[in-house]
Amino acid sequence: MDAIDVIVTKRDGRELSAGQIDWVIDAYTKGGVADEQMSALAMAILLNGMNRREIAEWTQAMIRSGARMDWSSLPGPTTDKHSTGGVGDKITLPLAPLVAACGGYVPQLSGRGLGHTGGTLDKLESIPGWRASLSNDEMLDVLGKAGAVVCAAGDGLAPADKKLYALRDVTGTVEAMPLIASSIMSKKIAEGTGALVLDVKVGSGAFMKNVEQARELATTMVELGTDAGVETVALLTAMDRPLGRAVGNALEVTESVEVLAGGGPADVVELTVRLAREMLQAAGISGGKDPERALADGSAMDVWRRMITAQGGDPDALLPRAAETMEITVPSSGVLSRLDAYGVGLAAWRLGAGRERKEDQVSFGAGIVLHAKPGDLVREGQPLMTLHADETSRFERALAALEGAYTVGETSDPDLLPLVIDRITA
Numbered sequence: 325m326d327a328i329d330v331i332v333t334k335r336d337g338r339e340l341s342a343g344q345i346d347w348v349i350d351a352y353t354k355g356g357v358a359d360e361q362m363s364a365l366a367m368a369i370l371l372n373g374m375n376r377r378e379i380a381e382w383t384q385a386m387i388r389s390g391a392r393m394d395w396s397s398l399p400g401p402t403t404d405k406h407s408t409g410g411v412g413d414k415i416t417l418p419l420a421p422l423v424a425a426c427g428g429y430v431p432q433l434s435g436r437g438l439g440h441t442g443g444t445l446d447k448l449e450s451i452p453g454w455r456a457s458l459s460n461d462e463m464l465d466v467l468g469k470a471g472a473v474v475c476a477a478g479d480g481l482a483p484a485d486k487k488l489y490a491l492r493d494v495t496g497t498v499e500a501m502p503l504i505a506s507s508i509m510s511k512k513i514a515e516g517t518g519a520l521v522l523d524v525k526v527g528s529g530a531f532m533k534n535v536e537q538a539r540e541l542a543t544t545m546v547e548l549g550t551d552a553g554v555e556t557v558a559l560l561t562a563m564d565r566p567l568g569r570a571v572g573n574a575l576e577v578t579e580s581v582e583v584l585a586g587g588g589p590a591d592v593v594e595l596t597v598r599l600a601r602e603m604l605q606a607a608g609i610s611g612g613k614d615p616e617r618a619l620a621d622g623s624a625m626d627v628w629r630r631m632i633t634a635q636g637g638d639p640d641a642l643l644p645r646a647a648e649t650m651e652i653t654v655p656s657s658g659v660l661s662r663l664d665a666y667g668v669g670l671a672a673w674r675l676g677a678g679r680e681r682k683e684d685q686v687s688f689g690a691g692i693v694l695h696a697k698p699g700d701l702v703r704e705g706q707p708l709m710t711l712h713a714d715e716t717s718r719f720e721r722a723l724a725a726l727e728g729a730y731t732v733g734e735t736s737d738p739d740l741l742p743l744v745i746d747r748i749t750a
Contacts, residue, residue, distance in 0.1 A: 349385035442672075565664070661698060675712065
């Protein structure tokens, strides 16, 4: 095989053979294909696309580049969720223990935030003592004790994807649909779960800005999971406004605990329960405890406490708080018709809740607490949101990000997306 032949095949709009795909992924992982050659191939894929067979074989080749996890020793079915990311999206935190409380085993490999979207591991690391990095044996131990584990993926899981993801980030090929789908699904399939529910976000605060893009991505990923023997379903969900009222690491942990205690914002509770039911159904778990009951009777909270403790965390510890706060008030009375997710996410990032580079540290206490949601009646002068930061110097840039990010009008925005837009199955 020759890298140039593979590049030219896709450059000219032709299909890559299984042999070409296997070879180029293996050679790139081992250093036999240079970054500039893989960059050219990634651009050719972005411009000319891939068919279902090509994407499936590309995904399997990336899985074969590393290890595949095995949960067959567990006494019950495994099920997992993946979100494409958004603003205030803390759903994994209450969801994993909730599903475990209803009879599922949830091995959840999660990531960190980059840019305006938050990362699950950053949120959980705001809990004193909690550890993200676990060995496979430690993961099994936590699953045995709690029924759920949330941790970082090891370096041995789809290493080809890790290398290609970094390259796409600096070559303008992040948006290539086949590469997005195969990146997500190679890790999730290698994770070894028996069932998978995908939460594909739509709107300004998401990677997919419109429903058509999101549906295409969701359909492709469902097909990849199904072809790999994983029971897979996807929900398209709204990210045109922030999810919940808290945006920022420790702030979102606090809100997640409120949900597990039977309270919390209505949208967070609704989506958590809906995804839990989808995960249980995909795993073939029926006749057990209903997720709403597990939130109400405290059993999901019990799993949360066991899970956090098993990973070295203290579920009773005080969470970090930012040193400074600033309140933004409602400019005029009416209806909060719009609250742009991207603007709020960017502001939280500038306050210190996110990172510009992967090696940057986040401020666990930084972020935004929202006092009103789109559709709410508001009065001039009442609190709209509170900004949290460790340095007052961060407020000015955050305020700039919020310029034009919210609108008070006479009625609700008719274009506001429903929380759950669509359900995609094979």
